[in-house]
Amino acid sequence: MIRILIVDDHEMVREGLRAILMAEPGFEIVGDAASAVRALELIAQLQPDIVLLDVRLPDSSGITVCHEVNEHFPQVAVIILTTFTDEQLIAQCVQAGARGYIVKDVESVDLKRSIRAVARGEAVLDSKAAVAVLAQLRRTPQRNAEPLPEPLSAQQLVILRLVAQGLSSREIATQLYLSENTVKGYVQEILHRLGVKNRTEAVMFAVKHGWL
Numbered sequence: 553m554i555r556i557l558i559v560d561d562h563e564m565v566r567e568g569l570r571a572i573l574m575a576e577p578g579f580e581i582v583g584d585a586a587s588a589v590r591a592l593e594l595i596a597q598l599q600p601d602i603v604l605l606d607v608r609l610p611d612s613s614g615i616t617v618c619h620e621v622n623e624h625f626p627q628v629a630v631i632i633l634t635t636f637t638d639e640q641l642i643a644q645c646v647q648a649g650a651r652g653y654i655v656k657d658v659e660s661v662d663l664k665r666s667i668r669a670v671a672r673g674e675a676v677l678d679s680k681a682a683v684a685v686l687a688q689l690r691r692t693p694q695r696n697a698e699p700l701p702e703p704l705s706a707q708q709l710v711i712l713r714l715v716a717q718g719l720s721s722r723e724i725a726t727q728l729y730l731s732e733n734t735v736k737g738y739v740q741e742i743l744h745r746l747g748v749k750n751r752t753e754a755v756m757f758a759v760k761h762g763w764l
Contacts, residue, residue, distance in 0.1 A: 553579070553580050554580065554601050554602060554667060554671045555580050555582045555598070555599075555600045556573060556581050556600055556601070556602045556603075557581075557583050557584065557585070557591070557594055557595060557598060557600040557604070558570060558573075558583075558584040559585045559588075559605045559606060559609070559614075559617070560584075560586070560605075560606040561586045561608070561610050563586070566584045569604060572664075573664070578668075579664075579667070582598045583598055583600075586609075587609055588609045588611050588612035588614075588617045589611055589612070591603070591609075591617055592617060592620055592621075595625055595628060596625070599627075599628065601671055602628075602630075602631060602667055602670060602671060603629070603630045603631065604667075605617060605630050605632055607636060607645065608634070608636070614634070615644050615645055617630075618645060618648035618649050618650050619649065629651045629652070629670045630650045630652070631650065631651065631652035631654060631670055631676070632645045632652065632653045633654050633663075634655065635656050646677075646752055651670050651674075651675050651676070651750070652666055652669075652670045652675065653676070653678065654676065662678070666720075669720065669721075674721075674750065674751060675751045675752045676720075677718050677752060678718050703745045704745060704746075704763075708738055708741065708742050709763065710728070711728070711739065712742055714728075715754065715755060716755045716758070716759075721735045721736050721739065722735075742754055
């Protein structure tokens with residue numbers, strides 16, 4: 553059972569998410585909050601697996617909440633769910649420890665899939681967020697970054713490019729005519745070879761060194 557806390561200052565958004573996710577087998581909505589203070593209280597009390605967090609709250613920012621969760625409750629995974637695709641904001645959320653960044657116009661099936669992926673330990677950027685992050689990284693001068701030989705095979709580079717486009721393992725498998733487990737194996741090998749923890753860090757590493 554994946555235990556989920558919803559944090560958004562709009563009641564209709566909270567109720568809508570609750571209705572969508574409660575109907576999904578394996579999901580449990582343990583609570584919801586409309587402010588940062590209440591969110592942190594409930595996280596400490598309920599210890600959810602996933603926090604769906606809006607980046608703009610009336611008493612603080614989602615980034616601050618994310619920092620606090622990452623520092624004090626590292627076992628709790630934060631997914632930013634917002635309307636904003638500002639590239640600097642996305643980068644700040646990722647740096648604060650968010651394990652997912654999803655735009656609110658996401659299809660419900662994709663939201664559910666992303667929640668399950670993050671619960672498995674994966675990092676998720678939807679396609680709009682991934683494009684924004686890559687654009688920001690490519691415009692940012694990389695100081696003291698020495699070119700490195702590519703430690704990846706041609707197939708692994710293809711998969712990493714698709715990851716950078718925001719595709720899930722299932723979507724990559726469909727596109728490349730591979731099994732989903734094969735793609736997941738490739739992704740884990742990519743992370744191991746690059747010495748990074750998740751997909752987002754792998755993409756950032758590759759962009760930094762000019763591979764993407």
